[in-house]
Structures are given as C-alpha cells and as structure tokens.
Amino acid sequence: xxxxxxxxxxxxxxxxxxxxxxxxxxxxxxxxxxxxxxxxxxxxxxxxxxxxxxxxxxxxxxxxxxxxxxxxxxxxxxxxxxxxxxxxxxxxxxxxxxxxxxxxxxxxxxxxxxxxxxxxxxxxxxxxxxxxxxxxxxxxxxxxxxxxxxxxxxxxxxxxxxxxxxxxxxxxxxxxxxxxxxxxxxxxxxxxxxxxxxxxxxxxxxxxxxxxxxxxxxxxxxxxxxxxxxxxxxxxxxxxxxxxxxxxxxxxxxxxxxxxxxxxxxxxxxxxxxxxxxxxxxxxxxxxxxxx
Amino acid sequence: xxxxxxxxxxxxxxxxxxxxxxxxxxxxxxxxxxxxxxxxxxxxxxxxxxxxxxxxxxxxxxxxxxxxxxxxxxxxxxxxxxxxxxxxxxxxxxxxxxxxxxxxxxxxxxxxxxxxxxxxxxxxxxxxxxxxxxxxxxxxxxxxxxxxxxxxxxxxxxxxxxxxxxxxxxxxxxxxxxxxxxxxxxxxxxxxxxxxxxxxxxxxxxxxxxxxxxxxxxxxxxxxxxxxxxxxxxxxxxxxxxxxxxxxxxxxxxxxxxxxxxxxxxxxxxxxxxxxxxxxxxxxxxxxxxxxxxxxxxxxxxxxxxxxxxxxxxxxxxxxxxxxxxxxxxxxxxxxxxxxxxxxxxxxxxxxxxxxxxxxxxxxxxxxxxxxxxxxxx
Numbered sequence: 104x105x106x107x108x109x110x111x112x113x114x115x116x117x118x119x120x121x122x123x124x125x126x127x128x129x130x131x132x133x134x135x136x137x138x139x140x141x142x143x144x145x146x147x148x149x150x151x152x153x154x155x156x157x158x159x160x161x162x163x164x165x166x167x168x169x170x171x172x173x174x175x176x177x178x179x180x181x182x183x184x185x186x187x188x189x190x191x192x193x194x195x196x197x198x199x200x201x202x203x204x205x206x207x208x209x210x211x212x213x214x215x216x217x218x219x220x221x222x223x224x225x226x227x228x229x230x231x232x233x234x235x236x237x238x239x240x241x242x243x244x245x246x247x248x249x250x251x252x253x254x255x256x257x258x259x260x261x262x263x264x265x266x267x268x269x270x271x272x273x274x275x276x277x278x279x280x281x282x283x284x285x286x287x288x289x290x291x292x293x294x295x296x297x298x299x300x301x302x303x304x305x306x307x308x309x310x311x312x313x314x315x316x317x318x319x320x321x322x323x324x325x326x327x328x329x330x331x332x333x334x335x336x337x338x339x340x341x342x343x344x345x346x347x348x349x350x351x352x353x354x355x356x357x358x359x360x361x362x363x364x365x366x367x368x369x370x371x372x373x374x375x376x377x378x379x380x381x382x383x384x385x386x387x388x389x390x391x392x393x394x395x
Numbered sequence: 396x397x398x399x400x401x402x403x404x405x406x407x408x409x410x411x412x413x414x415x416x417x418x419x420x421x422x423x424x425x426x427x428x429x430x431x432x433x434x435x436x437x438x439x440x441x442x443x444x445x446x447x448x449x450x451x452x453x454x455x456x457x458x459x460x461x462x463x464x465x466x467x468x469x470x471x472x473x474x475x476x477x478x479x480x481x482x483x484x485x486x487x488x489x490x491x492x493x494x495x496x497x498x499x500x501x502x503x504x505x506x507x508x509x510x511x512x513x514x515x516x517x518x519x520x521x522x523x524x525x526x527x528x529x530x531x532x533x534x535x536x537x538x539x540x541x542x543x544x545x546x547x548x549x550x551x552x553x554x555x556x557x558x559x560x561x562x563x564x565x566x567x568x569x570x571x572x573x574x575x576x577x578x579x580x581x582x583x584x585x586x587x588x589x590x591x592x593x594x595x596x597x598x599x600x601x602x603x604x605x606x607x608x609x610x611x612x613x614x615x616x617x618x619x620x621x622x623x624x625x626x627x628x629x630x631x632x633x634x635x636x637x638x639x640x641x642x643x644x645x646x647x648x649x650x651x652x653x654x655x656x657x658x659x660x661x662x663x664x665x666x667x668x669x670x671x672x673x674x675x676x677x678x679x680x681x682x683x684x685x686x687x688x689x690x691x692x693x694x695x696x697x698x699x700x701x702x703x704x705x706x707x708x709x710x711x712x713x714x715x716x717x718x719x720x721x722x723x724x725x726x727x728x729x730x731x732x733x734x735x736x737x738x739x740x741x742x743x744x745x746x747x748x749x750x751x752x753x754x755x756x757x758x759x760x761x762x763x764x765x766x767x768x769x770x771x772x773x
Binding site for chain 2: 126381
C-alpha cells in the first residue's frame with residue numbers, strides 16, 4: 104500500500120499560481136492522476152496545467168475531494184497555510200518551503216497532531232510512492248523513481264537523489280521515498296516513518312539516511328529493536344567538526360551523543376546494519392538479498 | 396543570531412524585566428566620568444569572561460577608566476572586545492539560573508531553573524535543575540511556574556514569578572531559540588535583578604527590535620564568513636580536497652565518502668541558495684565570488700559534485716568555467732556532472748582542463764588520486 108501517499112491521495116498545491124507551484128503542477132500533471140488542483144486566494148476559476156484553481160482549501164476539498172496538500176507559499180505565510188489546510192479537512196500536508204521559524208514549526212506540529220494530520224516538513228523534499236502519488240520535489244524524468252520494496256527515509260533531499268540512484272543501480276525499487284527535512288523541529292520524525300514502514304506490506308527493507316545533530320535518529324533505538332524488517336542506516340557528517348552548523352539548521356552536534364559517529368553506534372547497537380558512506384548502502388542491500 | 400549581553404538586557408528592560416542601569420562604551424576615550432560602584436564587562440559572544448579577567452569590579456572613576464582601557468584591548472577566547480558594558484554594581488544575596496529553550500524532540504518549550512546560578516551552567520549537576528515543559532498550544536500557565544520554583548522554595552517570590560512570565564512573553568514575541576539569565580540575582584534589598592543575558596534569535600525570524608552590529612550566528616573563519624555572505628555554507632577542515640555540492644546532506648555525504656576512501660577534506664561547501672545556476676548572467680557573476688573564496692584556501696583539489704534534477708547544469712557549468720578555468724591549469728578541478736542539461740554542461744567545459752565525470756564514485760576516487768599526484772588527465 105506504500106505509506107503517507109498512495110493511489111487514494113487527492114493532491115492539491117497551495118500556492119499553485121506562483122513560480123514553484125507552476126513548476127510542480129507541470130511535472131505532477133504529467134505523471135500522477137492523483138494530482139487534482141490547487142489554491143491561490145483571488146485566483147479561483149483559473150486553471151494551471153488543466154487543473155482547477157480555488158480561492159480556499161475548503162473549496163478544493165469540497166469540489167475535488169482533496170486530502171493531501173503541498174505547501175509552497177513564502178515562509179511567512181506557511182503557518183497560516185497549514186492551519187487553513189487542517190481546518191479544511193486535509194489529512195496529509197507536505198511543507199516544501201524553507202526558512203520557517205522554529206516557533207512557527209512548533210505551532211504547526213502541535214496543531215496537526217491535535218487534528219490527526221500528517222505533516223511532512225517544514226523545509227523537506229517531500230514524500231512519494233513511485234507510480235502512485237507524489238508530494239515531493241523529486242523529478243520523474245531525472246531520477247529512477249521505480250516501484251519496488253525498499254522504503255527510503257532520508258532527512259536530506261539532495262542526498263536522497265544520490266541514494267535513490269545508487270539503490271536503483273543495484274537492482275532495487277521503492278515502496279515509498281520520504282525526506283523529512285533538516286530543520287530542528289519536524290512534523291514527521293524518523294520514528295514516525297519507521298513505524299509506518301514496519302507495518303507497510305510493500306516495504307521489505309528500510310534504508311535510513313540521517314545526519315548529525317539532534318536525537319531524532321537515536322530516539323528510534325528502542326523502536327528499531329521491535330522491527331523485524333532489515334534496516335540499513337547511514338548518518339552523514341562523520342567529517343563535520345563539532346559545534347559547527349552544517350548547511351541544515353538542525354545539523355549541528357550541539358549536545359552529547361549528537362555526532363555522526365555516536366549516533367551510528369547507537370543505531371548499530373539497536374540492530375541497524377550501519378555504513379559510514381553512501382556507496383556502501385547498495386552493497387549492504389545486495390548482501391541482504393542474498394541472505395533472504 | 397547570538398545577541399551580546401547588552402542587547403539582551405535592552406530587550407529585557409523594554410519588556411519590564413529589571414536589569415542594572417548601564418552604558419555601552421566602544422572607545423576608551425569616550426568613557427564618561429562616573430563615581431565608583433560599577434562593574435565593567437566585556438561584550439563578547441563567548442562564555443568564561445569572569446575567568447578570563449574580562450569582568451572587573453571598580454570602586455573609583457580612575458579604576459573604571461583603566462578597566463575600560465584594559466578590557467577593550469583584550470581578547471577573550473580569541474574574540475576581540477569591541478564594546479564594554481559599564482553597570483551599576485548590585486549587592487547580591489543569592490544567584491539563580493533561569494532559561495527557556497526549545498525541546499526539539501517533544502516540540503515544546505522548556506524552562507530550566509536552578510537555585511545555584513552565576514556559575515557556568517555546564518558545571519552544574521543535572522539534579523540541581525528543575526525543568527518544566529510548556530506546550531505552546533496552552534502557553535505558560537501558573538501551575539508551571541509553581542512547579543518550576545517549588546523545590547527551590549521560591550514559589551512565593553512574586554517578583555521572580557513576574558520575571559518568568561515576562562521572559563516567556565518576550566521569548567514567544569521574538570521567536571527566540573534561547574533565552575538565558577545566568578544569574579538572576581536576589582539583591583540585598585530583596586529585589587530580583589537580572590545580571591546577565593544570553594539570547595539566541597532565529598535567523599528565520601528577525602523582528603527588527605534589535606540593531607545588529609558585530610553579531611553572528613557562530614564563529615566563522617574569514618573564508619567561511621565570505622561564503623556565508625552569499626547565502627551558502629562553508630565549513631573549513633584541515634585536509635586536501637574542497638568539496639562543493641548543492642545541498643547540505645549531499646555535501647556531508649561526499650566528504651564522508653572521500654574520508655572513507657582514504658582522502659581528506661579541506662572544505663565542505665553547501666551552495667544553499669547561491670544562484671550559481673541562475674539563468675541571469677549578472678546573478679551568476681555575483682555568485683561566482685563565493686566560488687572564488689574556495690581558491691583563497693589553496694586546496695590541493697577542488698571537487699564540484701553536482702547531481703541536478705531541478706536546476707540547470709549548463710548554467711552551473713558557465714559559472715564554474717568563469718571562476719575555475721584559469722585555476723584548473725594549476726589545481727586539479729573535478730566536476731561530477733549528472734542530471735538536467737548535463738550534455739550541454741560538458742560541451743561548455745570541453746576545452747578547459749576541468750575533469751568531468753558522471754559518476755559519484757569516480758569523482759571521489761579521482762579527487763583522492765589528484766590530491767596525491769596532481770593533474771593526471773590531458
């Protein structure tokens with residue numbers, strides 16, 4: 104069934120008439136029947152790539168049965184866009200926009216939780232289930248987004264491209280690919296994703312690509328011990344000096360146990376097949392396949 | 396963005412939180428005549444000022460002027476002192492610790508209090524702190540303050556409670572990442588007075604209520620600072636290969652691969668929002684200055700690892716050619732070029748000495764080889 108987005112998704116874009124919105128709409132309309140329309144206040148009645156535009160999310164939900172929203176509005180409007188989507192009955196939200204303040208992220212996460220809404224991001228590359236639905240920036244023409252039985256969890260979007268390519272070249276495809284983002288406060292955590300992959304029938308093995316900083320990955324240690332599916336894990340930032348912020352706002356080894364090495368050790372002790380660089384991931388998967 | 400003590404205290408004062416009266420002096424000759432009873436404090440974005448002798452208590456006008464001269468000439472843990480704060484000296488009975496921060500895991504705010512403040516927080520045992528989480532949906536409630544102060548026996552101190560309430564208001568108003576008061580003092584006159592401030596603002600939300608001068612988000616080397624000016628991130632290391640990538644995750648991963656394969660890294664450069672692949676030539680020329688900063692480091696090898704699925708590699712290649720064509724005659728420059736418009740990018744760079752490859756592993760391997768042997772191609 105894949106996780107978070109699937110054949111039952113009815114996806115809209117909040118901010119569809121902007122530059123980013125149009126780019127996403129063009130790509131998604133070519134590849135997914137599950138992409139159905141968009142929202143920009145004041146632009147109701149227009150169309151983008153043949154898909155209808157509405158003033159409010161509520162209208163898109165009523166007219167199209169939308170249940171999944173992609174938010175690409177500027178950072179200062181993101182919190183309001185999330186609240187509007189939640190209040191309109193949207194159940195899955197992907198926030199692409201970066202530069203959202205941590206306080207806004209905290210508010211968004213709590214409001215989504217209270218209403219049983221799955222929030223991915225902010226500042227994430229999104230989630231897609233190949234061939235079914237996409238709420239992600241991944242480009243179907245540039246990346247081998249083929250269906251298969253690997254569940255890929257990555258914090259970083261840019262790194263996911265590289266890993267997708269390597270895993271595909273090793274002969275595998277994907278149930279769902281999800282990039283949760285590198286901000287300090289995230290709607291969907293590593294633990295959330297692992298729990299979903301653990302229950303997903305299409306996912307046979309999990310690849311987890313984390314990074315230094317915070318405790319999101321190591322917080323999964325107890326959960327991982329209960330998961331029967333094999334997990335290959337890599338934490339980026341082995342070469343990063345301590346107390347330096349590495350590109351992502353959340354990627355700083357600030358507290359104890361937050362370096363790539365320490366996090367890798369915790370995951371290994373919990374039963375994850377850990378590697379120290381990405382080119383080892385396909386090798387690990389091939390070995391697993393032989394074993395199974 | 397880290398605030399200096401005096402900037403934090405200005406925010407406190409405006410919010411009605413009591414702080415000692417003080418003035419800022421940036422030039423020793425501008426020190427006004429003041430009677431004694433003052434403390435002169437270096438304004439630097441690092442801890443341990445007391446131990447470094449950068450905080451001096453002064454009894455007379457002469458002592459104050461001497462302290463200002465001495466401290467302005469000092470370096471505290473490598474930070475030069477550009478301003479001092481001259482404050483009225485408070486007569487202190489007790490010193491407490493108080494802070495509000497963000498709990499990344501629970502997505503809540505978290506308050507910490509200790510009856511033993513005034514010393515470096517790291518040196519305090521965890522059991523000396525009381526912590527209380529605040530769910531932002533309901534905000535700070537009276538029971539939380541009671542919980543925070545009860546074990547210290549200070550839950551009856553109305554003025555302290557008020558300081559905590561006003562601090563929370565300020566923390567949320569300015570969307571702070573950290574608000575720390577170490578110490579909050581109880582004076583001889585039984586009044587609460589905040590004697591030091593440490594505030595970290597969110598770079599994604601700067602309200603304009605603080606005027607920034609020499610502030611920074613962390614301590615950067617000159618090249619890191621130059622790269623930061625262009626909206627990109629550079630982190631210097633002491634190895635051979637400068638790694639330039641579009642994305643935080645992939646730049647760290649590329650550095651990790653190089654090290655695992657036996658190489659070493661000089662710089663990890665995440666281009667972030669750098670318009671090096673813009674369709675606008677003037678933006679590309681502007682962005683090329685950030686790439687030029689890589690040359691300032693004299694790396695043994697420069698590796699651009701670009702796998703583009705949205706941006707255009709032909710524009711990126713133009714920027715790389717503009718900055719690196721000449722340097723590539725002397726320094727090995729490698730361009731891993733895969734994705735959108737890769738063929739056109741190859742065409743643009745074909746007459747240069749830049750090594751182009753589509754493969755991630757080949758790019759890493761060649762960079763390590765070139766660090767040892769120099770340019771081995773063409």
